[in-house]
Amino acid sequence: MDIAIELRVEPGGTSVEAIAVLPPGTASTAADVDVEVFGDDLLLIQLAAGGARREVRLPFAVDADTACVKFRKKEGRLTFSAAARDPEAAARAGARGESAAEAAAATGAGEPAGPLAEAPPPSESLPAAAPHPDQAGEPTAPPAADSNSSSSGPRQLTGERSTSSTQRTQQPPPEPGAPPEVAATPASSSTPPAPCPHHPTAAGPASPASNGALVAPTASSVQAPCPSAVTAAAAPRSPSGNSSASATSAASADDATLYAEFFCNSPPAVPTTSNHSQPSPAETTNGHAPNGHSALPAANAAKLNAAFAPTGGTASRTDGYSFAAPDHVVPAAPLPEGLPPVAPPIDARYLAVANGLRVSAHQQTATMAELLGLRKKPSAAATQRVKERVDAILQQVADTLDAYGYAVLDNFISEAAVLDARKELAVMEPHYSPGLIWVGKESEAGAQISVSNVRGDVVLWLDDQALGATAFVKDGVKRPCCFLQNQQLLADVDELVFEGLRPRLPYLAGLHRRSDAHMAIYPGKGARFARHIDNTTGDGRRLTVVTYLNPGWREDQGGALRVFPVRPGTAPSVDVLPLSGRVALFLSAEVGHEVMPAFAVRHAVTLWYYDAGEHAAALAAARVLPGATSRPSAQAGATEVLRDLLADESTSSIQATPEGLAQLATRVTALEPGAQELLAAVLGVPGRNALVEAFRVMTPAQLHRRREELRVMGLDTRYHAPDTTAHV
Numbered sequence: 001m002d003i004a005i006e007l008r009v010e011p012g013g014t015s016v017e018a019i020a021v022l023p024p025g026t027a028s029t030a031a032d033v034d035v036e037v038f039g040d041d042l043l044l045i046q047l048a049a050g051g052a053r054r055e056v057r058l059p060f061a062v063d064a065d066t067a068c069v070k071f072r073k074k075e076g077r078l079t080f081s082a083a084a085r086d087p088e089a090a091a092r093a094g095a096r097g098e099s100a101a102e103a104a105a106a107t108g109a110g111e112p113a114g115p116l117a118e119a120p121p122p123s124e125s126l127p128a129a130a131p132h133p134d135q136a137g138e139p140t141a142p143p144a145a146d147s148n149s150s151s152s153g154p155r156q157l158t159g160e161r162s163t164s165s166t167q168r169t170q171q172p173p174p175e176p177g178a179p180p181e182v183a184a185t186p187a188s189s190s191t192p193p194a195p196c197p198h199h200p201t202a203a204g205p206a207s208p209a210s211n212g213a214l215v216a217p218t219a220s221s222v223q224a225p226c227p228s229a230v231t232a233a234a235a236p237r238s239p240s241g242n243s244s245a246s247a248t249s250a251a252s253a254d255d256a257t258l259y260a261e262f263f264c265n266s267p268p269a270v271p272t273t274s275n276h277s278q279p280s281p282a283e284t285t286n287g288h289a290p291n292g293h294s295a296l297p298a299a300n301a302a303k304l305n306a307a308f309a310p311t312g313g314t315a316s317r318t319d320g321y322s323f324a325a326p327d328h329v330v331p332a333a334p335l336p337e338g339l340p341p342v343a344p345p346i347d348a349r350y351l352a353v354a355n356g357l358r359v360s361a362h363q364q365t366a367t368m369a370e371l372l373g374l375r376k377k378p379s380a381a382a383t384q385r386v387k388e389r390v391d392a393i394l395q396q397v398a399d400t401l402d403a404y405g406y407a408v409l410d411n412f413i414s415e416a417a418v419l420d421a422r423k424e425l426a427v428m429e430p431h432y433s434p435g436l437i438w439v440g441k442e443s444e445a446g447a448q449i450s451v452s453n454v455r456g457d458v459v460l461w462l463d464d465q466a467l468g469a470t471a472f473v474k475d476g477v478k479r480p481c482c483f484l485q486n487q488q489l490l491a492d493v494d495e496l497v498f499e500g501l502r503p504r505l506p507y508l509a510g511l512h513r514r515s516d517a518h519m520a521i522y523p524g525k526g527a528r529f530a531r532h533i534d535n536t537t538g539d540g541r542r543l544t545v546v547t548y549l550n551p552g553w554r555e556d557q558g559g560a561l562r563v564f565p566v567r568p569g570t571a572p573s574v575d576v577l578p579l580s581g582r583v584a585l586f587l588s589a590e591v592g593h594e595v596m597p598a599f600a601v602r603h604a605v606t607l608w609y610y611d612a613g614e615h616a617a618a619l620a621a622a623r624v625l626p627g628a629t630s631r632p633s634a635q636a637g638a639t640e641v642l643r644d645l646l647a648d649e650s651t652s653s654i655q656a657t658p659e660g661l662a663q664l665a666t667r668v669t670a671l672e673p674g675a676q677e678l679l680a681a682v683l684g685v686p687g688r689n690a691l692v693e694a695f696r697v698m699t700p701a702q703l704h705r706r707r708e709e710l711r712v713m714g715l716d717t718r719y720h721a722p723d724t725t726a727h728v
């Protein structure tokens, strides 16, 4: 039952043909053969009667509109042809000298043994079909978790839905009595197949009816028109997670007004801290702790008390909250034996397509086509195959994250989607604000400072309201905007996390919401973000997910995310280039990281996912602050002190000497009450009186320790990249 396949790429590299020679006597009509394009570049060919399935990685993403399949009865040959979805990218790959084989091999590079087959070399007949690993009895992924366990999540990532990713180029079954569907062109091994009628490079007309080819519908034809159809996404809204120059994360009436001015639709409700109705930590803390993670934050109470009990002072802590780096004191489990020191990037293209709106929209068209009898409904077996594939990839991501503390997914967002997302954001680019450094204990209690040499990005926070906006007003000018593709991107990542990873990783089992979307641009010219850990305070963030939107990014442009895994056996640091469509995931409280200087404009979307229990504890610990803390002068006063505390001891105006400390105590005493409350919240003392007292009795050693803690919380300009950095 072998199927030999020859892959031909048109010179210039913008269209591809796969010619399959089927075993004699196995097929007499096209209906005897199943042909699917999985994702947009994996061709699956299988005889309906069963037997091995052949998988051919096409050298580029193909356009479903141009895909066509012909069957030549006489010689049992089946020709699939399609044009590149992005001809320019395909041509560029060609111009770089990438052969189909190289391109195909590249897409599989670094991919650990999994369910996806390698592409055969181009223009080379393959003698025999390699059986699919699953069918060959090779180890398969562990069974997927019961999808019911995650049914409370905002979106579904089920096998059923994933099936919609399958763009079938299958011919419809023949009508009873109808002549067999055959290609118009006589078959000959040296004669190229008849041009596909939808192929841009095809010469001469040919009617689809004449060869029975079905044109797969595309999402673009059914996408909701922008902007009128845009509605706010349904994902749960969370207080902004990290630093914020938020246009929309309204935490005050001022913000709401700003929002209303900025985005031309109704302003969001103004949240108050008391609105948070998380369950108590006792109810929700899940005791699972992979790889030595401690449950936060109770375990840190003693450490905190020891670290910051002002000698003879009045400050006492009752809430067990810490701002020292909690997870670093707990030894992480070593990397399981046999795994390479650097986590291999995972090819997630099929996952993305299984998730996307493009597919959902496509699914609607597909369903319509099925109803009209234009398209064969995917078989239960095909549906099951897709589910298995998606499950296997998700399990691989979960296992990698569990073992290494980080994972890298390639092609999670398609190039076309990245370009669309960038287009949507372009209109907002002049309105991004400098990234701030959050030095608070929780997103609603703390302060933010801007220090461009440690954080050189400009950012825009997009909450669900903003994502649903259809216009924004700036300087009296109203401009249309639309974030449909960005909404989809966020929905894809949400599905990955809530539906794909949460049920598979105990450490993530308690995830309940995420931050607003943090859109960041590093404007080149060496902009960077110094080494830091996102959650050192037990603020609830467990998982950081960064999606990169940088078509054509090159290594010499820098801008890698450098991660510092802590598990024994892992490489001490790994550079993750911000490649287009790539997603980097890491544990927010464990993995130190920095953005290396970027020498081209670098776009990233960061999302932080919160653990319910840890978040609730953090909210409880961050007392509801009096209104005075929201005054700009209070923010500024606290910011100034914090900035000096964060500065290098050699350059800071605060000296760790008895005189320096006396000056600091005077400064803190003179701050307005709101600023003192903010500082107290950031530093973890119970109130402003305790704060003043703490600074009054502070010793040089305590100041030094505080500074170190603050640096770990925020960033440290003094870190230098070790030479041992690995690259992916």
Ligand SMILES: O=C(O)CCC(=O)C(=O)O
Binding pocket: 242, 520, 529, 534, 546, 560, 561, 593, 594, 595, 604, 606
């Ligand atoms: O853009 C990146 O690669 C990481 C950004 C980051 O670390 C952050 O925003 O906290």
Ligand SMILES: [Fe+2]
Binding pocket: 532, 533, 534, 593
């Ligand atoms: Fe970060």
